Amino acid sequence: MEASERTVSVWKEEVMPITAPSLEESTTADVCIVGAGIAGLTAAYLLQRSGVSVVVLDRGPIGGGETAQTTAHLASAMDEGFEQLIRLFGHEGAQLAYESHASAIDTIEAITRGEGIECEFARVDGYLFLxxxxxxxxxxxxxxxxxxxxxxxxxxLERAPLAAFDTGPCLRFPQQGMFHPLRYLAGLVAAVLRDGGRVFEGTPVTHVDGGESPTVWTRDGLHVRAKAVIVATNTPINDRFAIHTKQAPYRSYAVALPVPELGVPRGLYWDTEDPYHYARLHRVQREDGGFTEMVIVGGEDHKTGEADDAEERYARLEAWARARFPVSGEMIARWSGQVMEPVDGLGFIGADPGHSKNVYIATGDSGQGMTHGTIAGMLLSDLISGRENPWTSLYNPRRRTLRAVGEYARENLKVARHYAEWLGRAPLSTPDDIPRGGGSVVQRGIHKVAVYRDEEGSLHEVSAVCSHLGGVVHWNSEEKSWDCPCHGSRFSPTGEVLQGPAFEPLEEVREPGAGDEDQEPEAPEELQRKAS
Incomplete structure (x- = not known):
């Protein structure tokens, strides 16, 4: 396959899939965890180790979500910047943020060593340059x-240790880390199963009931009853409103390029641009016993659904990498992922802000999903087990950070503008111009229709209205998906849910009524209110 066509992360290409059965009968457990990424599986591991029985459910394959799309930096040097965190949370809060991320790296290291997980964990220095x-x-x-x-x-320091590029002055942060995320997840799954936990894939969850005996319902009508539920699905599928106004979905891109073996010091590298660039080294053993060394570079973020120019973003990342590292060949892989950016830079981890008793959430990973996810597993296992944790207030999903009110207003104004799309007409009125493998929203009377033309030329039509809160989806030609710019739900070309907060597919298109074609589109009353 041509390098330019490869959109699978290097982690997926190197690891045999982590397989698990689907749930086939209703069951019970002390804790039911929805989501088998790093947050959900860390919580499962820690709870099961303490004697709390767990059931883990995932819509797709184990580790098939955003954990597989990461660049796998383990950093206690914060993306938001320590100066900014002090402004937002004060000295004590910023210190707790640093300490929690440092503790997450320590925990990953301890689990890796204690369980003998071969996930290439290494302590490295991190370098921040201008x-x-x-x-x-x-x-x-x-x-x-x-x-x-x-x-x-x-x-x-006067410069980072890159012979091919003079970074100018930089800061060196010691004791950062890196690892292979899917190998680590495989180790967590093995340990959870060994300790009596149960893990199921291919089991979409459609509803979560809180209360004294919380219940998780699946698409097949099965249920898991538990004493507590953790929703660790990147963004909560159980909460329609409370958390989604306080974070925003962004697409982030990554490329992997070969460099000479031992040609670049192992470490983490990132700059202060907005959006910033971040890089790390990764090594893959070849069949001949040698190694292929590569630099993985990420960045070029944009709000989900607000751009469809991935080729240009990959090209800019590649150019940035070639200007700074001794790249020795063609691109090895490229991919994109979705991060949830909280308005104040820290994750939301704790009791469901929608007031569902005994239901907990983990979201808002920002650019540090591997440490945020590990923090979530540590904090939620403490909360459920009744242990005190010094980070509880800092990550409380109900918090309101007054100094972040400007960012809160800006992000929600963007959402309002997208709801206003209901009041305008879609760019196309006929699908004739949609190429094979492409999609577009088509105006049909008062309806907006998401139309996809497959590689054989057949058309597939579903409603363009997101099943979460009614935003109008946009076509993502890189990922072949319908993305909602309001809260980040993503759907397959034919409307099936790929990523929450939506849990229902896009609706099938209904036949328009007589005369609809001549009417101006009018949003439902609730959506008009949101758009205003």
Whole structure:
């Protein structure tokens, strides 16, 4: 396959699928966990190790969600920046944020060693350097903030250790980490099963009831009754409103390019641009016993559904990498993933803010999903087991960070603008111009229809109205999906759910009534209110 056509992350290509059966009969457990990514499986591992029985359910394959799309940085140097975290949460809150991410890396290391998981875990230094034209005092302020918070060993250097590119001044953050995320998940699954836990894939969840005896319902009408439920589905599928106004979905892109073996020091590298670039080294053993070394570079983020120019974004990432690393050949792989960006930079982990008793959520991974997910597993296992945890208030899903009110308003204004699409006409009135393998929203009377033409030329039509809260979906030509820009739900070309918060597919298209074609589209009253 041509390198430019490869959109599967390097982790998936290197690992045999982690397989599990589908749920075939209703059952019970102490805790039911919805979502088999790093957050859900970390919680399952820690709970099962403490004698709490767990059942894990996932819509797709184990590890088939956003954990497989990561670039797998393990960083306690925060994406948001320590100076910004102090402004938002004060000294104590920012210190807890740093300590929680550092503890997450320690926990991954301890589990890896204790379980003998061969996931290439390594401690490395992280290097933060300036973007083009940015003032050096930005690094000075970040160094001062990190030092005040007690980050040990952080220092300012004249340049990062990249022979091919002079970064200029940078900060070195010691004791960061990296690993192979799917190998790590495979180890977690094996340990959970060994300890008596049960893990099921291919089991879509359609409803979560809270209460004294919470119940999780599946698409096939089966249920799991438990004492507590954890919803760890990247963004909650059980909550229609409460959390979705406080975070926004973004697409992020990654490329993998070959570099000479031992040609680049192992480490994490990222800059201060907005959106920022982030890079790490990864090594794959070949059949001949040698190694293929590659640099994985990520960035070029944009709000989900607001751009369809992946080719250009991959090209910019590749150009950025070639200007800074000794790239020695053609692109090996490329892929994209979705991150949920909380308005204040920290995840939402804890009791469901929608007031469903004994239901817990983990979301808002931002750009640090591997550590946020591990924090979620640690914090939620403590909350369910009745243990005190110093991070409870910091990650409380009900929190309101007053100093982030500007970002809150900006993100929700974007959502309102997308709801206003109901009041305009779709760009096409006929599917004739849709190419094979392509899709577009077509106006048909008062209806907006998501039309996909498959590779054989056949048309597939479903409603363009997201089944979560009624946003109008946009076509993503890179991922061949319908993406909702309002809250991040994603659907297959024929309307099946790929990613929540939606759990119902896009509706089948109904035959238009007589005279509909001549009417202007009018949004339902509720959507008009949102658009205003």
């Amino acid at each position: 973007g083009a034209g940015q003032a050096p005092d930005l690094l000075d302020r970040e160094l001062e903030a990190a030092t005040r918070l007690g980050f040990p060993g952080v220092e300012r």
